Amino acid sequence: MLFLVVALLVLGVVLGAVAHVPVPVSVAAGLAIALWLAVFAARERLSGHRSGRPGHHRGGLR
Template identity: 90%
Template sequence: MLFLVGALLVLGVVLGAVAHVPVPVSVGAGLAIALWLAVFAARERLPGRRRTAGGGGAR
């Protein structure tokens, strides 16, 4: 419950800050976040060198 209250408080602060900046700044920040999330999702889904949970590498 405390986490939910904190998340709503942060959301309110962010939305309040967005209300006071020009629209192009808000759009630019939104695009930057969307790009960051897209890169993260692509890196998570693309096959590549993955670490194993057991750590069975050479010693």
């Protein structure tokens, strides 16, 4: 429950900050974050195929 309260508080602060900057700045920041997440996801997906970590299984819980 505490995690939910903190998450909503952080979301409110972030949305409040976005409301005070011009739209092009918000769009540019959103695109930068989306690109960063896409690169991160691609690197994680590619590194998962070569991973030799113990206990790292494809297909979820066993």
